[in-house]
Amino acid sequence: MIRSDETPAEPFVAWAQQREAARLGMWLFLATEAMMFGSLILVAWFYQLQHPDGVAQAVAVLHWQLAAANTFMLLTSSLLMTLALAARTPRYARRLRRCLLGATLSGVLFLMCKGVEYGLEYREGLLPGFAVDSPLPLPSARLFMNLYFIATALHAVHVLVAVGLGLWLYLRLAPDTLLTRGTRTRLEMVTLYWHLVDGIWILLFPTLYLAGR
Template identity: 55%
Template sequence: MAVRKRYLAEQFSTASQQREATYLGMWLFLATEIMMFGALFLVISYYRLHDPRAVAEAVHHLHFVLAGFNSALLLTASLCMSLVVKASRQDYHRHVQLWLVLAALLGLGFLGLKGFEYAWEYREGLLPGSPNESPLKNPGSRLYMVIYLYSTALHALHVSIAVVLALGMAARIHFGHMKLPERAITLEMVGLYWHLVDVIWILLYPALYLLGRPA
């Protein structure tokens, strides 16, 4: 703890004050993200109640097994970020860099698999703008696919940001621009962001792929 107190920004008088302000700022930012995705979940829920048959037709064509595997990738990346935070507090530089890069690779794997899924759905005529004939006969089902695309693309954007943050932190540590364990709190904030992105996907996965799926 004594080592961590050496890093203190000018606007703070104590290390505990700096830590509290950092956490408060991060939680406020995460709250805005939750409100944004919360609005999406409300739209999804309302549409499911409003037109369950259209939703069931669309959900029947979604590749839930592929999305389930993607969920495993993202949860493993979240575990890596937890290990990053633990290693950063113990000044294990190499371990921190290893877990950061591994988390980033898993995030890239998620994005690559999601891109493959989009391409598959595009060829099947499920996504908006596809030139192929859509198997969805109900206009409401096609509207659901618009909601699906917007929700998952927005989440993919957040995963991309998380990957960039992880690789950026690994590079800064490697080149000596970020000292540990003095700056461990920075990695804690990145870890919180990662966990939020993962939690959102764990909620999106059943909301979009599973609920209303024909038995």
């Protein structure tokens, strides 16, 4: 989308036009992602209304403490990305890089914590497809675990993408490039994506871990 930091890419004739196109494209992309996760969340809530006993049985064995810690990590990473966006000037280049690195590390910690959670669930026979005999007697509880795994694994992929984008920006940024329009646009787009990932988890956490407990 953005090929140069000095002149707008074709077919744009002005940087303002290219920036607005980048914003529109990003918002459309975020809207499609929100609709995808929104559908999963609506299915989860409808399923809880239809099968409260099975959902309560499944939710009772989930490690909500680890999920709460992950929520704190994502909120911290989102705050750091906001601070990085506010520091996008050569004067605050060091602060910007520190905030980007902190946000990226918070995302890595989220993924590590999620890996620990999956490891515990694997040993407990809760992950769908990895255990012959599930400790959950109700079929509706086992089906809810399928929904849980799909939603959280899909979200973890998005966190991994966010971490990659944050690391890419951290390695590319330099004080003499912070004034370029392309750099500021990239930072703004990555921040928007990071906030989407954070917002999705804020909805997934109570939907999958707390409702029906």
